[in-house]
Amino acid sequence: MTRQQLFEQIQRKRSYLCIGLDTDIKKIPPHLLQLEDPLYEFNRQIIEATADLCVAYKPNIAFYEAHGPKGWVSLERTLSVIPEELFTIADAKRGDIGNTSELYARAFFDQMNFDSITVAPYMGVDSVSPFLQFPNKWVILLALTSNPGHEDFQLLSVVSEGKSYFMFEKVIHNSQTWGSAENMMYVVGATRHDYVERIRQLAPDHFLLVPGVGAQGGSLEEISKFGMNKECGLLVNSSRQIIYASQGEDFAEKARAAALEVQQQMDRYLNEYLP
Numbered sequence: 001m002t003r004q005q006l007f008e009q010i011q012r013k014r015s016y017l018c019i020g021l022d023t024d025i026k027k028i029p030p031h032l033l034q035l036e037d038p039l040y041e042f043n044r045q046i047i048e049a050t051a052d053l054c055v056a057y058k059p060n061i062a063f064y065e066a067h068g069p070k071g072w073v074s075l076e077r078t079l080s081v082i083p084e085e086l087f088t089i090a091d092a093k094r095g096d097i098g099n100t101s102e103l104y105a106r107a108f109f110d111q112m113n114f115d116s117i118t119v120a121p122y123m124g125v126d127s128v129s130p131f132l133q134f135p136n137k138w139v140i141l142l143a144l145t146s147n148p149g150h151e152d153f154q155l156l157s158v159v160s161e162g163k164s165y166f167m168f169e170k171v172i173h174n175s176q177t178w179g180s181a182e183n184m185m186y187v188v189g190a191t192r193h194d195y196v197e198r199i200r201q202l203a204p205d206h207f208l209l210v211p212g213v214g215a216q217g218g219s220l221e222e223i224s225k226f227g228m229n230k231e232c233g234l235l236v237n238s239s240r241q242i243i244y245a246s247q248g249e250d251f252a253e254k255a256r257a258a259a260l261e262v263q264q265q266m267d268r269y270l271n272e273y274l275p
Contacts, residue, residue, distance in 0.1 A: 190218020
């Protein structure tokens with residue numbers, strides 16, 4: 001999927017919602033547990049109820065790996081029911097030496113056909129560049145995350161070429177020579193909307209994947225106000241707020257209602273903040 005195709009979908013649906021499929025066997029409705037593949041059945045109903053309201057789905061790979069081979073089957077089956085026009089994100093947070101990264105890229109891009117993968121930049125360009133060799137696939141680089149521990153390293157001050165940066169700013173600055181706005185996005189946590197405006201100055205054209213709205217307390221309006229560019233440039237992720245809206249047999253219906261509420265807010269913010 002190209003950047004233009006993603007923006008066209010955002011315009012058509014009036015939504016920049018990404019739904020995180022962080023499907024925890026301990027949190028899904030109990031009546032599903034009697035089924036052969038409860039993870040898949042939960043995801044299938046969520047997807048069928050919300051696909052017209054979002055532009056992307058983001059399975060968190062750990063929730064499937066934890067089940068061993070059965071989990072990978074559930075993930076593969078889940079991918080098979082996501083409509084082709086929706087953007088898919090493997091939230092895998094990979095990043096290793098070059099030949100290992102190449103194998104990770106082949107696994108998620110060639111074998112599983114994800115559109116994108118989250119990648120940790122700590123090991124530098126040679127750990128990221130193998131993912132960028134795949135046409136029409138995306139790297140989503142961790143920059144400023146929403147977890148409490150992000151301050152341990154991401155907000156450290158570093159000096160390079162006579163300029164002072166936060167560590168996350170240095171990641172964004174350097175990595176733009178690795179890829180482009182056509183194949184690289186950045187993870188920017190909604191809980192740090194105070195930094196979004198300066199991130200937009202560093203990366204004016206790139207899409208930002210924004211977790212942390214909803215259950216983690218991030219502000220959708222603040223992110224939209226300071227983060228939008230002329231092609232929207234935002235994929236705002238919501239997981240728990242939508243997929244766990246109900247523990248009953250009406251879970252898919254309640255998930256749709258929660259997604260619709262977010263989509264309606266996004267429609268308003270597109271009208272208000274899209275340049």
